[in-house]
Amino acid sequence: MNATPVTPLAPPVPPGPPVTRGFTGRPRAFDPGLPPGQYDARDDWPVLSAEVTPDLAPADWSFRVDGLVDTPRVWDWEQAHALPFSEYAGDIHCVTGWSRFGTRFGGVPLDVFLAAAGPLPTATHVVAYAHTGYTTNLPLADLTGGRAWIAFTHDGAPLTAEHGGPARLLVPHLYFWKSAKWIAGLRLLDHDEPGFWERNGYHARGNPWEEQRYAGD
Numbered sequence: 001m002n003a004t005p006v007t008p009l010a011p012p013v014p015p016g017p018p019v020t021r022g023f024t025g026r027p028r029a030f031d032p033g034l035p036p037g038q039y040d041a042r043d044d045w046p047v048l049s050a051e052v053t054p055d056l057a058p059a060d061w062s063f064r065v066d067g068l069v070d071t072p073r074v075w076d077w078e079q080a081h082a083l084p085f086s087e088y089a090g091d092i093h094c095v096t097g098w099s100r101f102g103t104r105f106g107g108v109p110l111d112v113f114l115a116a117a118g119p120l121p122t123a124t125h126v127v128a129y130a131h132t133g134y135t136t137n138l139p140l141a142d143l144t145g146g147r148a149w150i151a152f153t154h155d156g157a158p159l160t161a162e163h164g165g166p167a168r169l170l171v172p173h174l175y176f177w178k179s180a181k182w183i184a185g186l187r188l189l190d191h192d193e194p195g196f197w198e199r200n201g202y203h204a205r206g207n208p209w210e211e212q213r214y215a216g217d
């Protein structure tokens with residue numbers, strides 16, 4: 001869901017995928033309480049996608065954890081909703097420059113899914129993949145310890161399709177392109193394997209507070 005603001009130092013947006021409103025961001029006054037280069041968009045949530053929004057019904061959704069695990073596992077909608085729910089209440093930050101304070105997402109902590117699958121000691125990284133084929137890479141450590149969720153709701157309502165519904169990955173401490181929309185699964189690896197935007201010039205990790213927007217930052 002993420003892309004780059006238009007600046008002289010930014011890598012060019014690769015041709016091919018459709019780009020929706022907001023990918024270039026909008027200049028506003030910066031807030032010193034925000035990560036570097038971000039503006040407060042609490043009254044707006046730009047719709048940003050690198051792909052066409054799928055028509056994915058909850059009944060057709062599933063989530064899989066495989067790769068370097070003891071037991072590959074798959075959950076359907078009902079099975080996932082039978083797991084313990086929790087809420088994230090806090091901020092989110094997009095690489096295009098906007099941030100939203102005080103968002104509320106509801107879902108299942110990723111720790112619950114990972115515990116059921118049992119990551120092997122050799123697992124260090126994850127490729128998150130969507131039902132659309134989108135991928136993004138993350139260190140496994142960024143998905144554990146209560147810092148990531150499979151989110152089903154936003155502000156108490158079902159997550160809309162344009163924002164990744166029926167379910168998306170939520171990793172709020174990293175730039176939001178890491179929070180893959182229409183999440184389908186995680187593949188655990190013993191190495192880092194770049195995803196869609198990472199192969200096209202974006203940072204491997206994407207920490208907003210360190211302004212890790214592009215490769216080399």
